[in-house]
Amino acid sequence: MQTRSPHGSFYGGRKLFRRFAFSVSVGLLLGSLAGCGDQCPADTPTDAGAGDAGDAATRECIVPEVSCGPGEIAEYGLCFPNTDETVVTAGTFDMGAPSGTEFPVHAVTLSEFTIDVTEVTNERFEACVDAGCCDPPSYDGSYTGREPYYGNPQYAQYPVVFVTWDQARQYCEGLEKRLPTEAEWEYAARGDDGRTYPWGSGPPDDSLANFDSAQNGDTEAVGDYPDGASPFGALDMAGNIWEWVADWYDVDYYDSSPGTDPTGPESGVFRGARGGSFGSGATTLYSFYRMSYLPTESFGNLGFRCAR
Helix, strand or coil: CCCCCCCCCCCCCCCHHHHCCCCCHHHHHHHHHHCCCCCCCCCCCCCCCCCCHHHHCCCCCCCCCCCCCCCCCCCCEEEEEEECCCECCCCEEEECCCCCHHHEEEEEEEECCEEECCCCCCHHHHHHCCCCCCCCCCCCCCCCCCCCCCCCHHHHCHHHHHHHHHHHHHHHHHHHCCCHHHHHHHHHCCCCCCCCCCCCCCCCCCCCCCCCCCCCCCCCCCCCHHHHCCCCCCCCCCCCCCCEEEECCCCCHCEEEEECCCCCCCCEEEEEEEECCCCHHHHHHHHCCEEEEEECCCCCCCCCEEEC
C-alpha cells in the first residue's frame, strides 16, 4: 500500500530538510533572529532590513523611461537582453514520482508558455525596488555573511534571496509576468522524456549544479552551470536556490489535480517551491521534488524566476 509523510517523501517535516538543512547552531540561529549579525542562516526567516507591509502602502511605483538598443528589453528602467526567456512548447509529460508527496505519477498537458532562463538577480530586483514597485529583501546579506550581498555590484548577477512569495509575485506581475505553476516549473525542468534531473538521469556533480554545500556553501552567479541546462534551455533549475512557484501546496493534490494546465489548490497554508539549493543533496535536486514554505517566510536559499 502506498504511504507517505504529510510533509515530504525524503526528509519529512515539510521535508525535514527544510528545518535542519544547514545544521544551524542555536547560537547562530539566535544571532540571525536578532538581525543576522555576521552570518544569517539560509533557512532562518528574518524581518531585518525591509519588506514591512507598511512600505507597500506608502511607496509609489514610478518606472523610469529608458530607450533600449536592438535585442534588449526594458525592465523597471534598466535594459536587459531579450534572450533572457525561453519558450516551453506545449506538450504532455508524466509529472510526479512513484512515492512520497510526488505520488502518484500522472499525465499533465500544458499549453505553451515562456519561463526565465535564470533566477531573478539582485540587479533586476534592485531595479524594481528603486522604482518603488517592490519592497527590498528582508536581509541584505547572504548565508555565509556576505554583507552587503543585495545592492552590492559584486553580486549583481547572483540570485536575489530573502524575498517572500508575495514579493516574488509582485515583481513578476510588474513585468506582466507571473510565477510559474508547479506543473510548468517541473515540465520546464525535465521535459517530456521522464528524466530525473534537468540534464538527464545521471547524478549531479560540480559541473552541473551548485549543491551539497550545506556548511560553507552559498549562492553563485546565475547561469554558471550551462552544462546543467534543462531540455528547454533553462539554467539553474537544480541547486543554487529554491524557487517559489505559484501554487498553494497540498500533499495530496496530485490525487485529484486536473490533467490540463493545473494551477494548484484553491487555498492553503504553504506555497510551493522547487529546485533545491546550494545546501541540497542529490536527491533533493530531483526535478519532481516538492518543497513548501509559509508565503510570508524569506530565506537565504530561496528566490524565484518568472513565467508568462
